[in-house]
Amino acid sequence: MERRAIEEEINKLQVEKLRIESRIISLQSQLNQNGQQKQLDDKNLSGWKTTSSPPYGDHGLSKELIYRYSRHLLLPDFGIQGQANLLNSSILVVGAGGLGSPVALYLAACGVGRLGIVDNDIVELNNLQRQIIHTEAFIGKHKVESAAAACRAINSTIDVIEHKGALLAVNALDIISKYDVVVDATDNIPTRYMINDGCVLLNKPLVSGAALGLEGQLTIYHYNGGPCYRCLFPTPPPTSACQRCSDSGVLGVVPGIIGCLQALEAIKLASSVGVSLSGRMLLFDALSARIRTVKIRERSLNCDACGENPIFTKKLFRSFDYENFTETPIFDLSCENLMLLSKEARGSSNEYEELLNNGKPHVLLDVRPAHHFQIASLPNSINIPLPNIEKELFTIDSALKEIGQCKETDSLYVICRRGNDSQIAVQILHQNGYSTAKDLIGGLISWANLVNCDFPIY
Amino acid sequence: MAAEEPKSEKGYDDDDDDDDDDETKSVSVNVLFFARARDLTGKSVVSLKIPCGSSAGSTMERLLCMFPRLQEICKSMLLAINEEYADESTLLKHGDELAIIPPLSGG
Numbered sequence: 295m296e297r298r299a300i301e302e303e304i305n306k307l308q309v310e311k312l313r314i315e316s317r318i319i320s321l322q323s324q325l326n327q328n329g330q331q332k333q334l335d336d337k338n339l340s341g342w343k344t345t346s347s348p349p350y351g352d353h354g355l356s357k358e359l360i361y362r363y364s365r366h367l368l369l370p371d372f373g374i375q376g377q378a379n380l381l382n383s384s385i386l387v388v389g390a391g392g393l394g395s396p397v398a399l400y401l402a403a404c405g406v407g408r409l410g411i412v413d414n415d416i417v418e419l420n421n422l423q424r425q426i427i428h429t430e431a432f433i434g435k436h437k438v439e440s441a442a443a444a445c446r447a448i449n450s451t452i453d454v455i456e457h458k459g460a461l462l463a464v465n466a467l468d469i470i471s472k473y474d475v476v477v478d479a480t481d482n483i484p485t486r487y488m489i490n491d492g493c494v495l496l497n498k499p500l501v502s503g504a505a506l507g508l509e510g511q512l513t514i515y516h517y518n519g520g521p522c523y524r525c526l527f528p529t530p531p532p533t534s535a536c537q538r539c540s541d542s543g544v545l546g547v548v549p550g551i552i553g554c555l556q557a558l559e560a561i562k563l564a565s566s567v568g569v570s571l572s573g574r575m576l577l578f579d580a581l582s583a584r585i586r587t588v589k590i591r592e593r594s595l596n597c598d599a600c601g602e603n604p605i606f607t608k609k610l611f612r613s614f615d616y617e618n619f620t621e622t623p624i625f626d627l628s629c630e631n632l633m634l635l636s637k638e639a640r641g642s643s644n645e646y647e648e649l650l651n652n653g654k655p656h657v658l659l660d661v662r663p664a665h666h667f668q669i670a671s672l673p674n675s676i677n678i679p680l681p682n683i684e685k686e687l688f689t690i691d692s693a694l695k696e697i698g699q700c701k702e703t704d705s706l707y708v709i710c711r712r713g714n715d716s717q718i719a720v721q722i723l724h725q726n727g728y729s730t731a732k733d734l735i736g737g738l739i740s741w742a743n744l745v746n747c748d749f750p751i752y
Numbered sequence: 753m754a755a756e757e758p759k760s761e762k763g764y765d766d767d768d769d770d771d772d773d774d775e776t777k778s779v780s781v782n783v784l785f786f787a788r789a790r791d792l793t794g795k796s797v798v799s800l801k802i803p804c805g806s807s808a809g810s811t812m813e814r815l816l817c818m819f820p821r822l823q824e825i826c827k828s829m830l831l832a833i834n835e836e837y838a839d840e841s842t843l844l845k846h847g848d849e850l851a852i853i854p855p856l857s858g859g
Contacts (some may be wrong), residue, residue, distance in 0.1 A: 393859040481859040506858030509787055527855050531828035535788045536857045544858060575830070577786060577853065582796070588832040588851060591839070 305747050322431070353378045359451065363405055376565040377405065383564035384408035386473035388461050388489055390441040391415070392539065392549030393479035393503050393556060395427035400557035402445035406564060408453040409445060410473055413437040414460035414625075420752075424539075424546030460624065461485065463614050466492045475563050477556050478502040483536045484616035484624050490515055490523035491606050491614070494599040499563050499572075503549075503556040507542050510552035510578035513571055513590065514559055516600060520572035525594040525601075530620040538626055548580050634717040639724070641732045643744045646707060655697040656705035659690060661719040666711060670750045672741070680715045683722050690728070706731040713737040777804040779846035783815060788854045789829065792821040802844065808833060809840030811850060825854040 347356045353374045360367065363377050385406050387397050390413040401409050415437045417428045425437075432440035438456045445454045457469055461480075470476055470492045478489045478500055486502070493500040499517035504510065516522045555576065562568045577586045598605045606614075617623055649656060658675040660667055667677040676693055678686045690706070699705050706728055710716040716733035723731040734740070742749040778801045785793050798818075802811055808831050816822050830853040831838045844850060 389859055391859055479859050481857065483855075483857045486855075486857060504856035504859055506787070506856050509790075509856060511787070511853075511856045526830060527828050529827045531788070531825055531854060531857075535825050535828070535854060537788070537791075539858045542858070549859060575853070577851075579786075579796075586835060586851075588830070588835045588853065589837045590830060590832075591837045 308747065355381070359405070362449075362451070366404070372565065372567055376567045379565040379567075380405050380561065381407045383475065384410070384473045385475045385477060385560050385564055386410040386412065386470060387477045387479055388412045388485070389479035389481065390425070390427060390437040391421065391479065391481060392424040392544065392546070393505060393553040394441070394477075395425045396550050396553035397477050397479055397503075397557045397560070398441050398445055399427055399448065400554065401560060402449045402452060402454065404557075404561055405449065406452060406561075408455060408473070410455040410457055410469070411438050411441050411445070412457040412459075412461045412469060413441070414458075424544060424549055426546075426550065461489070462624075463488055463612055463616060467496060467608055467611065470498060471496050473498065475560050476500050477560050479553065479556065481538060481626070482624055483530055483622050484620040486523060487530065487620060488614075488616045491599050491611055494522050494524075494604070495606060495608055495611055499570075501556050501560045501563065503552040505549035505552045505578075506537055506539060506544055508545055508548055508580040510548055510580075511575060512552055512555050512559070512578070513575040514563070515572075517563070517570060517572040519593060521591055521593045522597060522600045524599040525592075525597045526590060528594070528598065530622070533620075533622045536620075536622050540626055545580060548578070551578060551580075632714040632717050635720055635733060639720055639730075639732055640717075640735050641707065642735050643740045646734055646741075647745045654705070655699070656707060657690065657693045657697065657699075659706065659708045659719070661708060661710050661715050666752075669752055670738070672709065672738070672749075675709065680710070680719055683719055684726065687726060690723075701727045702729055704730040704732075708733045709741070710737045712739055778802060779804050779806075779844065779848075781811070781844050781846070781848045781850055783811070784849060784851040786851065786853045787856045788825050789822060789852045792824060793819045804846075806844050807840060808838045808842045808844060808850060811844060812840070812852075815852075822852075829854040 347358060349355060350357050350360065355374065355378065359381070366372050366377050367374050383406055385401055387394050387401065387410065390398060390411050394411070394413070398409065398411055413436070417432045417435055417437050417440050419433055421428060422430065427444045428437065428440045436458055438458045442454045442456045461469060466488055476489060476493050476498050478486060480486060480489065490500060494516050500515040502515055502523065503512045514520065559571055562570055573590060574587050575590050577588060593600060595602045658672060660671055660675040660677045661680040661683065662677070663679050664677060671677065676689065678689060691701070694700060694703060694706065697705065706723070708716045708719045708723070708731060710719070713733065713736045716737060720731050720733045738749065739751055742751045781800055781802060783798050783800055785796055790796050800811070800814070802814060812826065812831070816826065832851040832853065833842055833844060833848050835851070838850070
């Protein structure tokens, strides 16, 4: 007990230490930003901001803006007219994550007149591998604040509007209506349908990008008579088909590439330059270093959103339940939500810790994929990935034999990352005669949170 | 991946083809899997022998037999043949590339 109390005290102090360290980083960054702001103010005095000199000529650009955007103006296909169009345009970026990071940075840099950013999330350490607009100093702060600060740091001459909070059916039309072009940089299917329907109702072009793992997709919906998202996918894919980065992983640069292409298409639309990707979908395959552009279907006359007899009105839209329609939650809950097993077939991390402390012989089966198991695992656990369990029951049998137990033992425990797959595994085990196998509620994340804060969470 | 016995989707009239004839009248196509279709099949490409005159729809049915897990996305995906939009009735020729593209949603 003595030892445990000391360990608890150590854990508490470590948490406190982390909190203090992050507070120091945050204060240091504030200090830096104040310093930068002072430098900015000094520069403004020397007169490089748009307000400091009057427009030069008919296009409305001041000499400072002509200098800032000179490399755009030198492009014969873009020129002063393209830049002037851009400066007079407004673009809404929905999502300040992996896709939204490069989108917002490039749109700010290139001089979109008004740039809106919507996001509901807080910056977390595990975002920084791909969400390059955020920095360590902003961990724990709103992504919108962080993204807006980064955009303003690049270009203080544009209007950056922060829409803190989720884009939902109740507020989407009000927000979207304030912009000329919408960029979908979100990470979930219900929001994708909602943004699409909102853009169709308000007649805004939608630059839609998506990325997961080592693949990306990009197209423009509802532009120039082209199709909308619902024309292509009238039936939403099942939840199991809508993997998230937090489940499947994503190589950081992949959304970066798609985001850059989204920024490019948004800039082309806003400046009225070039031929858009409308009617075509770009498919990026990082693993084989291949980009394909596939022609997609025309607008569907039967489309619920943009067809001849659309079902959506603004009123219906505001009350439409997109989570129910797609059977997928908008927010990434990342916690156990399956409830397949009875209470008796489940154990807690604390119970398992007690069993370890008592030295009770048992078998711990870890059903995560092998590459997860390689990241971190509990001592003496056996890894059999969920899809292989039925094929590898003999492995469990021989492990049980080693501790002198049989199938009906109450010494067989199953763990996974979050406590969902472990329940499925226990069901399979029960069906195969391991009648008292138990899973550990909340998986390794619970273990790390409740028992051992040194155990890595990923 | 060899052609199965053609079922109802023969694109030609003769009912009494023997096996040799089927062989000459089958065509090879490549099927490309993207996004979730890649997870579900464990492959990014398969080459497939299909009866001459097969449609994208009948080829899809054949793929569902080979990879039953594809059922998950078959109501929500795009089909393209040689990078051009295809619907279920579009016919495949020898050497065609059929792409199966479910939507990605991550960001």
